[in-house]
Amino acid sequence: MTASGPYILAIDQGTTSTRSILFDARLDRVSVSQQEFAQHYPKPGWVEHDANEIWTKTLETARGALCGANVPASDVAAIGITNQRETVVVWDRATGEPIHKAIVWQDRRTAATCEQLYEAGHEDTVRQTTGLLLDPYFSATKIAWVLDEVPGARERAERGELAFGTIDCFLLWRLTGGRVHATDATNASRTLLLDIEKGEWSDELCELLRVPPAMLPRIGDSAEIYGETDPDLLGHAIPVAGMAGDQQAALFGQACFHPGMVKSTYGTGCFAVANTGDTPLRSDNRLLTTVGYRLDGKTTYALEGSIFVAGAAVKWLRDSLDLVENSAETSELAATLDDNGGVYMVPAFTGLGAPHWDPHARGALLGMTLGTTRAHIARATLEAVAYQTMDLLDAMNADGAPPPDAMRVDGGMAANDWFCAFLADMLATRVDRPQELETTARGAAALAGLGVGMFKNLEAIEALSNFDRSFEPDLDEASRVELAKGWHEALSRVKAGRA
Numbered sequence: 001m002t003a004s005g006p007y008i009l010a011i012d013q014g015t016t017s018t019r020s021i022l023f024d025a026r027l028d029r030v031s032v033s034q035q036e037f038a039q040h041y042p043k044p045g046w047v048e049h050d051a052n053e054i055w056t057k058t059l060e061t062a063r064g065a066l067c068g069a070n071v072p073a074s075d076v077a078a079i080g081i082t083n084q085r086e087t088v089v090v091w092d093r094a095t096g097e098p099i100h101k102a103i104v105w106q107d108r109r110t111a112a113t114c115e116q117l118y119e120a121g122h123e124d125t126v127r128q129t130t131g132l133l134l135d136p137y138f139s140a141t142k143i144a145w146v147l148d149e150v151p152g153a154r155e156r157a158e159r160g161e162l163a164f165g166t167i168d169c170f171l172l173w174r175l176t177g178g179r180v181h182a183t184d185a186t187n188a189s190r191t192l193l194l195d196i197e198k199g200e201w202s203d204e205l206c207e208l209l210r211v212p213p214a215m216l217p218r219i220g221d222s223a224e225i226y227g228e229t230d231p232d233l234l235g236h237a238i239p240v241a242g243m244a245g246d247q248q249a250a251l252f253g254q255a256c257f258h259p260g261m262v263k264s265t266y267g268t269g270c271f272a273v274a275n276t277g278d279t280p281l282r283s284d285n286r287l288l289t290t291v292g293y294r295l296d297g298k299t300t301y302a303l304e305g306s307i308f309v310a311g312a313a314v315k316w317l318r319d320s321l322d323l324v325e326n327s328a329e330t331s332e333l334a335a336t337l338d339d340n341g342g343v344y345m346v347p348a349f350t351g352l353g354a355p356h357w358d359p360h361a362r363g364a365l366l367g368m369t370l371g372t373t374r375a376h377i378a379r380a381t382l383e384a385v386a387y388q389t390m391d392l393l394d395a396m397n398a399d400g401a402p403p404p405d406a407m408r409v410d411g412g413m414a415a416n417d418w419f420c421a422f423l424a425d426m427l428a429t430r431v432d433r434p435q436e437l438e439t440t441a442r443g444a445a446a447l448a449g450l451g452v453g454m455f456k457n458l459e460a461i462e463a464l465s466n467f468d469r470s471f472e473p474d475l476d477e478a479s480r481v482e483l484a485k486g487w488h489e490a491l492s493r494v495k496a497g498r499a
Helices: 051-069 111-119 123-130 140-149 153-158 167-175 203-208 246-253 311-319 328-335 374-398 417-427 439-451 458-462 477-497
Strands: 007-013 017-023 029-036 076-083 089-092 162-165 182-184 218-220 223-228 239-245 262-266 270-277 288-295 298-307 344-346 364-366 406-410 430-434 467-471
Touching: 007 051, 007 167, 007 439, 017 051, 017 439, 029 051, 051 167, 076 167, 076 246, 076 439, 089 140, 089 167, 111 123, 111 140, 123 203, 140 153, 153 162, 162 167, 167 182, 167 223, 167 239, 182 239, 223 439, 239 246, 239 439, 246 262, 246 270, 246 288, 246 298, 246 439, 262 374, 262 439, 270 288, 270 374, 298 374, 311 374, 328 374, 328 417, 344 374, 344 477, 364 477, 374 417, 374 477, 406 417, 417 430, 417 467, 417 477, 439 458
Parallel strands: 007 076, 076 239, 182 218, 262 406, 406 430
Antiparallel strands: 007 017, 017 029, 089 162, 223 239, 262 270, 270 298, 288 298, 344 364, 430 467
């Protein structure tokens, strides 16, 4: 099948909002429609979404992006989907209705289950098979929780009456009118159930983690035609031809197609991903070995470090503390100070991710005095994200990944010049920022275009890359070491709730 129109529609379903972006054949943004949706916190450490609300917002933004550009659906060659990963939806195959709210990747309700599995000696098997760790971040223990808590769900799942999917899979189901139950290899690799070397669901892990194989989707490539949308939804049947989890989509959108290239995305969380080629590089520093993308049945692997809170900490300053009116104000406040005044924030609001993996840690502001101002707190928030990225890059290097020539950044926080400059200082590495910060959506569009033949190969996509600005490190080594020392002291205070 070849491209039938000049546009690609990317659906970027994130943790706090859904956006649909229309791209042209050069992967330039034409129009965007975005809507936030409700966050549900039924208990401390629990985070849920309404999957039906996500579907409604997805459909509304898709229509909005087309209307905003006055483009008919018949001119859209393909749809690409990228999504918040690990978030769990379980639905009734007959009705398409979820049986429980979606359990979000940030949710920590299965921490005790993961600890029990760890203490029983299962983590080595999980790591060797999946490249992941036993942590409530991932999907499988969330699936089992839903099946245990919803009356009759486990029996129905065993009979094949229920379907599981990450958000990409659920949206694909809805877009195709329930005809296609499938996910791509990148999303499958985040479930704790995929054998990443075989590219298949692991029967052993399904049994260990108590997930019936009958409820699992088919695993496809990141660029392939999965099916067509119900024509009544957008006015025309459009091939869904690209799918990838958000961080892998950003890796693709940043054209990190060669081993050793690294990107870091700053959204709700922060995710640094390094392309390791056709070899799954095993981590000794509690990073994740994952699928970067799969094309024509061939897997490109990646090494990933995940930070749970990045932009969410800035949002917390704005929405919960009223310290800033908008995100850009943090940059202005940080620039008013000559230094951080010894103030450090550890934004462990939902535990610590890589390379620490401490689900019990909680956030803290340390080093405050009577001279501490809101500028110090704003600066400490931005600095904390850079320090966490530094820890990730150090762990990647320790695992054998070569130091990158540059860190490619994207996401909302990458628009902050002060943050990018400080990041370059703490990494002692050039930071490259693309013109299109929404590289997650751009990656989904590139995959969809590849899936329908709009782009012939990776070189054609790479040729369309462009950069807005580069930030060179400008901090002496002694100062960098001193700042890092202060960060690691603050970090030690919050591990296992010791703040």
